[in-house]
Amino acid sequence: MQTLAALCALLSLLFSAHADVVERFEYVPECMTYFYKAKVPEWGASTPGAARLCQRFVNRFHFATLYDTNHRIAVYSAYQFEPSSGGGRENRWFVEPQLVNDGWQAEMKDGYWLGQDYPDIYLGEKQALNEDYTNSGFDRGHLNPNGHHPVPSRNATFTLTNCSKAYVLVGTVPSADNWIVKNNVKRVNIPDYVWNAYCCVDNNDQPIQSGAGTARNTDENYVVKRSLDELGAFLQQFSNEPVGELFYNNCRA
Template sequence: MKTHYDTVLRKMGTLVGLCTFLSLLCCVCADVVERFEDAPGCLEFFYREKVPDWGSSTPNAARICQRFVNRYHFATLYDTKHRIAVYSAYYFQPSNGGGREKRWFVEPQLVDSSWQAEMKDGYWLGQDHPGVYLGENQALNEDYTYSGFDRGHLNPNGHHPVPSRNATFTLTNVIPQNPKLNQNSWRIYESQLTDLFLDTCSKAYVLVGAIPSADNWIIKNDVKRVNIPQRIWNAWCCVDNNGQPVQSGAGSANNTEEDFVEEMSLDEMGEHLQQFSNQPVGELFYNNCRP
């Protein structure tokens, strides 16, 4: 015969199970995670689910699974000190048009970890939380206003269809980019990659990152707000229908009016990045995208 004590235990067990389920659900939904490996839906943006060591020792870095319309679209390792991304990781998808997003999103969980797990227009997030400063750990749209720099995408909107295209308009995927570079040689380089990926790859995995400058900032009200990177770089791994590598490459440019992209191999990119780090760069892709 079941006693009242048995019934209580059963209900407690159910409650514990429910709490565990809700805890796991919240973990899955979280935008900012301790490790990309903790979010399987976020790992798919890395070739063979290998997260590069590059940037992993960045102090106070945030790992963002970029969530928009309730699903992930790419991953970003974000430097909250310099308020620019170390890199964004994504896989190429043919664009279906859709134009440019008029909103600029911010990451709510970089303000408060208990806030919503989806990027939101910075203006409306401010309306939801009046009196709360949103820019302690991230750049805001007003930081770029009249700065003389473009809001330069790392993960480019032209490498995605809607709604992934819209999701790239988050300020955690943006750096202060020299307008001449952004609108000329880097734009052309991205367009050339589009043609290459469409012609050659069944799937292309891409990393796009920035190297912070020693002391060059967008300054607002005498406060150093957003670091102006000295370089922008890109690395990619192209695979066939069986997931086997068929081609790879990389490119890098000074973030100046020099307006020139230097293309190189992945091995050369590793050597290039090593100039800016005291830590070993390691492989940017699994087996450096070799068969």
């Protein structure tokens, strides 16, 4: 089975999660903690139909997602890496009510039950739905893996050797014309590439290590290791606008 590692954290494994659709990440200070020195990447900022999501669980923000509502995949997700402290996987898949109607609740909701609440309203105009993947041959996948976060009910802590925090960006490069099609409608873009980037800092918030990787969105799962500069050059192939810095000062001391 092919793997679509591109359904963004919008469809989170975290049950009862919340997501605020905001005009700018900068307007939500808690959401900005997932960007090193509050530097939001320039990459993807001009994506048509982009939605900015600050995603919460148990009254605490966990990550930020720039979501492409036209391709119905993430441009990128930003978070701080923490290892999972155990716990199982959530079996339900959630949708963002505010991407259907900006006056609806900020709490992410099980797509099935939201459909029951609003049977006459189509939920999937701006986001992928669970049924888009049914019998498609593609897996939903995660850009922001649940294994990179502790179970919220546990006070898990994390440090790398001499490392206080690890800021992470994960994203996609959409394909030109490769889609999951349902009822002759192009529903979810199948990305050509997935990528990630990280910036590790010490207790003084000074960069000590950085890196990146890219991979074709295929079953081979072959990852090309890159520097942040090399990742910028790679992404530049797919944009007519400058990629810019992914982290503040490109994670340089």
